Amino acid sequence: MLLNPGELTKPRLLEHPRDSEGNTTWHLNTQRLPDKSKRQAAELASEIVSALGDLRVFYYKPQDWLPALRIEVSASVASNAHRLATVVHGIKHQTATPSMLEPYPIYLADRTVKALARAIPAFRQVTTQRISEQYEGDIGEVFFAMHGYRSEIGR
DSSP, X not given: OOSOTTOBOOOXXXXXXXXXXXXXXXXXXXXXXXXXXXXXXXXXXXHHHHHHTTEEEEEEOOSTTSOOEEEEEEHHHHTOHHHHHHHHHHHHHHTOSTTOOSOHHHHHHHHHHHHHTTTHHHHXXXXXXXXXXXXXXXXXXXXXXXXXXXXXXXX
């Protein structure tokens, strides 16, 4: 509500979560993984945390009908005015109509997920049939395990 259309804030470092002692914590728990993959997962988690330290966050209000959007970019984008302008320009053009309340790729992802919800019962039926054909135990266990406890219609 503070930004006018076309305004953005200065990119700032992503604020890291802190524990009670003030240490940076990211909840990437690799302790429950099997021993053979635990070391590789811990290395990957370390890379992810390192990359998160490189993120910059800014807010941009592209249109008057939209609230300000939180945008996360790498430090290299945030420190280069031309690259940052390219990101801002792209977001402005991806929110060109009031019927889309987010940038176009997010809008498409949202529509896809909502459409996919209608197909889940069919996927469940096919999966249940294939598992049932190969399962050597009590077939009732398969149907019990594959039973949907929640509505898949997205409401």
